[in-house]
Amino acid sequence: MDTSPHPFSQLSPARVVAAVESLGFWLPGEPFTLNSYENRVFLVHDEERRRWVVKFYRPERWTDAQIREEHDFLAELAVAGVAVAAPWRDAAGESLHLAQGFRFTLFPHLPGQAPELENPAHLFALGELIGAVHAVGERGRFVHRRVLDLDGMVLEARDKVLASRWLDRRQRQAYERITATLHRSLAPHAWSAEQAIRVQGDCHIGNILGRDEQFALVDFDDCLMAPAIQDLWMLFTAQEEGERQMQLSEVAEGYEQHRDFDRRELVLVEPLRTLRLLRHSAWLVDRWEDPAFPTAFPWLADAGYWDGHLRMLEQQRQALEARPRWLA
Numbered sequence: 317m318d319t320s321p322h323p324f325s326q327l328s329p330a331r332v333v334a335a336v337e338s339l340g341f342w343l344p345g346e347p348f349t350l351n352s353y354e355n356r357v358f359l360v361h362d363e364e365r366r367r368w369v370v371k372f373y374r375p376e377r378w379t380d381a382q383i384r385e386e387h388d389f390l391a392e393l394a395v396a397g398v399a400v401a402a403p404w405r406d407a408a409g410e411s412l413h414l415a416q417g418f419r420f421t422l423f424p425h426l427p428g429q430a431p432e433l434e435n436p437a438h439l440f441a442l443g444e445l446i447g448a449v450h451a452v453g454e455r456g457r458f459v460h461r462r463v464l465d466l467d468g469m470v471l472e473a474r475d476k477v478l479a480s481r482w483l484d485r486r487q488r489q490a491y492e493r494i495t496a497t498l499h500r501s502l503a504p505h506a507w508s509a510e511q512a513i514r515v516q517g518d519c520h521i522g523n524i525l526g527r528d529e530q531f532a533l534v535d536f537d538d539c540l541m542a543p544a545i546q547d548l549w550m551l552f553t554a555q556e557e558g559e560r561q562m563q564l565s566e567v568a569e570g571y572e573q574h575r576d577f578d579r580r581e582l583v584l585v586e587p588l589r590t591l592r593l594l595r596h597s598a599w600l601v602d603r604w605e606d607p608a609f610p611t612a613f614p615w616l617a618d619a620g621y622w623d624g625h626l627r628m629l630e631q632q633r634q635a636l637e638a639r640p641r642w643l644a
Contacts, residue, residue, distance in 0.1 A: 322606050323375050324356050327418065332358050335415035336370055336422065339406060353608055354537065359425060367425035369401070371537075372418045380412060381460040383419065386536050387411040389458075389514055398448045399532035401426050426532045428525030433553050436566045441529045443570025443577075446519065446547050449533060451574040453514035457541065464517075464542035466506050469591060470499050473598035480601040487622045494629045498590055501636045505587040512541040519547040545581035549588050590632040597625055 332347045347358035347370065356372040373383060387403045391411075394402035403411040404422040413420055431438040474495045477483070483491055516523070517538035524531050551567055554560040568577040600616050603609045615621045 323417075324372075324606065324608070326416075327356055327372060331416055331418075332360070332370060332372075335372075335413070335418065335420055336360055336368070338415050339413060339422070341368075353603070353606070353612060367427075368404070369423040369425050370420060371423065372420045375418075379460065380419070383412050383421075385458055385460045386539050387421065389453075389539060390536055392456075393449060393452050396448070396452045398452060399445060399526075399530070400449075400536070401532065401534050423534075426525055426534060428527050428532065430521040431524055431526065431531055433521065433551060433563065434559070436562060437529050438531075439551065439563055439566035440570040441526075441531055442524060442551055443548075443567035444573045445524075445531050445533055445570075446516075446567075447571035447574035447577075449516060449547070450513060450544050450571075454575070456514065458514055458539070461514075462540040463509070463512060464540055464546060466502055466587060466591060467499075470495075470502060470594055473591075473594040474499070476598040476602050477594075480604075482601060482616065483622055484619060487619070487626065490626050491622075491629075494626065494633060495594070497633055498594070498629065498636070501633065502587050502590060505584060507543050507584070511543045511581075513544060515539065515542045515544065515547045517542065517546065520550045543581050543584060544575075544578065545584050546588060549585045552585065586632065586635045590629075590636065593625075593628055593632060 329347050333343050336343055342363045343360050344363060345361060347360045350357040350359055350369065352371075354377070355374050358370045358372075359367060360370055361367045378386075390400050390402040393400045401423040404424070405411045406413075411421055413422075431442055433439065474491075477491065478488065516533055516536055517540045518535065519533070523535045524533055526532055548567060548571070552560065552563050554563050564582075568579075571577045600609065600613055604616070609616075
């Protein structure tokens, strides 16, 4: 077992302050740790009482070119008037900075709360926000960021889980069987490269902040090329048909203030949900060496978690075989 300290263990509050102050800021207070696992993120305020979110990127996850492409997309969105947090740039126009071996970026702090997905006005506003993002996103293409690859990402997630130590023999056999079935079931849902546009990529309500009916989209760390529905399907949480159709109607109406809503992509909702379930467990096992993960997700080592995961995958198998409920 690798007992060497994780790189993030070296990121003390003093080092966070020193990194930000190396850019010419002065921080009169201590950094406040924000909820983040993939990277390390802190809230600070400067001598002018401006609040900043400082993101320290996980080493070796993204290349410099991929991070800068994320930042350029955010700048493009901000110029177009879309409510996002574009990164601060120094006098040379640089947004990606280096201090003590860590790459980091400053973002203006955007206050607010998560939206209510049962509130029609909120749903309309979210559709309008994401439609504005996609209207800009379709104007160009990422060169360095990933492309959402249904087939490749399913196999990648499957291999990571099967290579881990967490499943017992019975669970491993069941996982191999059901994921092989899911892989075959997902194959007909693959999309063409022409369907993919630049999207935020991880558009859950924790990445949407605002008040009343004004929201902003934050954390483009997972932005990539994908069908537009990738940024929309997690808004559709209702189980009852009437409420489900209300959510779809409000989001689509807001979205179409900026861009046509392609209802044909609704057939991808359950495939994308399946992919997310598979990738989430793979992400947990892949990051277990980071001390933050055993603390935050101790139940990963519990056989009950994996039994529940297998049941969820079986439910997704049935959902993939049924008529897409969003097209009902």
